[in-house]
Amino acid sequence: MVRLPLTPAELERGQRLGALLRRARGERSMLGTALDAGVSPETLRKIESGRVATPAFPTIAAIADVLGLSLDAVWAEINRADAAAPARSAHEHHAGERLAL
Template identity: 85%
Template sequence: MVRLPLTPAEVERGQRLGALLRRARGERSMLLTALEAGVSPETLRKIESGRVATPAFPTIAAIADVLGLSLDTVWSEINRSDDGVGPARPARHPAQRLAS
């Protein structure tokens, strides 16, 4: 399967997701957080740094659960517009991108 390049909007959402998870984790160990969520510390590190801009839903759900974040909070944070007022407009139709 060929992966389509990420759009700037997808990269930005990945960066917002990473920042949200870092803030929620606070002083908590990355290793313990990752292990409790059932993901590798390397995966968590890549998500938090924005290097994995489109992680799988179960991965985000597991990390959010461990950090006490609701999926509604995660969704609203990563999809907010640049002015912070409303949702960002999608860069392309969802059917044009396959999730991995």
């Protein structure tokens, strides 16, 4: 399966996701956080740096849970700049973009 290149919006959301997770992790070690979430430290490092802009939903859910973040808060943060974009119908939104979580 060929993976399509990420759009600038997806890359930006990935950067916002990484920044949110870094802030939430605070002084916790990356290793401890990753192990508690059941992901590799390298996976967490890539997500936090924005190198993995569209991680799998279960991965984000596990990390968010360990960090005490609600998925609603994660969703709101990564999509905050999108609110300034022109409104689109739900069909247009889901037909043209991958889920950022």
